[in-house]
Amino acid sequence: MNVRQNTRLSAVLFTGQTERRSLLWVSFSSDILEKKSTMAAAAAVPSSVRGSLREDLTCAICCDLFRDPVMLSCMHHFCKSCISRYWRGTQGPVTCPQCRKEFTSKQFHTNYIVTAMVEKVRVATSDASIKKLEKQLSEALERHHLRKEYIDNCIHKDKEKMDIIKRVAADLRDRVKGEFRALHQILQDEETCMLEQLRREQEEELQKVQRHLEASELSVRELENNIRLLQQANGSLTEFPQLSRPCVQVETDTDFDVNAFSSRYLAPLQYITWRKMFHSVKPGPSPLVFDVETAHPSIYISRDKTVAVECDDMILHTSHSQRFLQCVNILAVQSFQSGRHYWEVEVGHSLKWDVGVASEAVDRRARIKLSPESGYWTLRLRKGNEYWAGTQPWTRLQVGSPPQRIGVYLDCDERRVSFYDADDMRLLYTFSNGPRGRALPFFSPCISDDRHRPQPIRLLHYPPVALSA
Template identity: 70%
Template sequence: MAAAPSAPPASSAKESLREDLTCAICCDLFREPVMLSCMHHFCKPCISRYWRGTQGRVSCPQCRKEFSCRQFQTNYLVAAMVEKVRATTADTYIQNLEKQLKETLENYHLKREYYKNSIVRDKDKMDTIKRFGADLQARVTSEFRALHQILDQEETCMLEQLKREQVDELEKVERHLEAVELAKREIEENIRIFQQASTTNENIILTELPQPRPCLQVDIAPEIDLTALGNKYMAPLQYITWRKMFKSLKPGPSPLTFDVDTAHPSIRVSRDKTMAFECDGMILHLDNGKRFLQCVNILAAQGFQSGRHYWEVEVGPKPKWDLGVASEAIDRRSRIKLSPENGYWTLRLRNTNEYSAGTQPWTRLQVSSFPKKIGVFLDCEERRVSFYNADDMSLLYSFANGPRVKVFPFFSPCISGNSQEPHPVKLLHYPPVTLSD
């Protein structure tokens, strides 16, 4: 098959156009172009001078065809083309076009640099997801190792879920990476087109910019919420599974007891030290330096500075309460806001259905169901304090920057201010243990 004829160079086409628009008499671009009946064009002043003094018939300067009368007609289309050529050959027009070409190239270079940086960031995010996913898998495996064959199926299911979520996160970034790489290739193609135009037109008059390829619009890079990904797998997995395999769980939840010496005078503690009640009157106690005097609070007798610990608290239908952990060094004689800055990592309930995390300011929580039992997970090595609905082990809130020092489980049954019999805050033991008086 014969090759298709190649298009003439842009410079040849421009020269041919200029030649077609040049008067054969004055050898310059047409001025007031007119067309003779033989279809040849001349400047109106030129043909008028050419015929001046001629008696009788006149002729075309090009083809010598004679005419009995001096007739010609103005060609407005040619006039418009002449004016366009005249305008595009002006120095200011060429300079402006060159400036536009330079600015367009600079803009594409900047976009290419942006996409290159975005690709690097996306790849870094993918590496972070992979490393974080690998760490989570190791943690999951470690948690389930203690349950061995009994929990093998549970472990497999959770690892598959983790891998799916990791793949989902990777796919988000991969899709963005592919879009950025495609956009980068299109930008580079446009750069090539404009660079070619710039190189080709160094010594040639440029009449218009080349047509670039349309560029894809790339969405904003997806954010990686590693905290959301990690919370589920950095949770007390054994205790989550414990609802199904309670008897095989080792070790079980911490069997806490209340420290009566820390109880505010408005708190009454049961004989077995597992229930704390609000009371109308004030119980007289000796001042031992450990007791809360301003706020209706109480601590557990057991403190923790290392390891991982989990306990559950029954709050029942109480309309208000606070619970969590408190630093050993907290001020127990003053009224202080419960916040990590003051040594408290807590969850609170007010007005029966308003749940908040004890941050500064308070973080309001959206809770789908109102838990009657709260699970508290303290991971001293990870410095994490997490709260769960103990009925379904759904996460309510997690403090990722937890305590560095020794802490004690913290409770406040609050003063409900109603005439009904107050419901206690109760420490739950699994299995029940015999406590000394």
């Protein structure tokens, strides 16, 4: 240990000559050392600093860490055994091995703080300590690698999700544009047709007036010519002058009926066009009717087959293999296997009902839970305010205001069944694993209790109306 390092360490550690002050320093230093983990301290301190500390705690005689370090009056430290061996056999004054200062007697003081520090450094630099530290570092490194791998996977998944969102949004954007392009085309065609009709009617009216105008002008010219002949004959009247030709007969012109001409184009054109659009809207509202052959005996069907209601008395229907016998269900006559279809059902203020789609092959003679696994994709109401999607188990829906009309949208190609509040087209629920093959609209007015009157289910029709051109 050089003089500068030993002096620096001694100046920090030296506490005076009294035993009480030394003991206080020892107690204080031990508390601090116990509060800090040796491994954590060794890992936190740079290797260059740890090397300098080890050098400061190295005996200048044996060149190893102090063992039972003692301090001379010159404040240099040595191992107790080393300084004792160094002074052995010396008679009279002794000297410091480093600074050569002489002492009249062989006196030194035990420094407990340095002893504690030496033990900590020895433990921290031992093979077992290093292996333990290396193990901790290896485990920490592995944890960080695993954490980084997890975050890298999250980043990769997020980027994939962003790509999916962009791709799906682009497809949906093209689809929306296509749908509205079709509507724009319908409106464009209607506008072109109506403007062409207006042009033709205008041309017809102008031609009528033009023919009358030409006849009138010809008649005026002939009359003027006759007048001139008559005037010339007036001076030498011997005989009645020979007129060029009889006057052209001009029919009395009828007044132009502005109201009749304008009425077609002052009509509610938007409403008329909206009605015509039912011919071309895809999917347009399907005009469904109930299939009496599938109705449970407790269901009454109206004569036009658009209203179904549960009744108390069993109706004697003819026996049919397609009839529901266990549950109060009924199907529509129409069935769908491809394309997109939409229909609306008025449920009114009924307290319970089931509406949806059923596969053609469902078992109609057994009591089966309404679920996609059984061939049913339904929306249901129970207790007047509980709306459920017919999954297995059921999915409770937060609907808000009770819908009076339910819109059902079936996309056979995409295998989707969606339900809407038909008043504001608010989506209620979508099945993404819809039916394969042929499917039919499904309905159930359910069995009412004795306290409430049965409420009907009504199929709403928006038939295309043929409007004259």
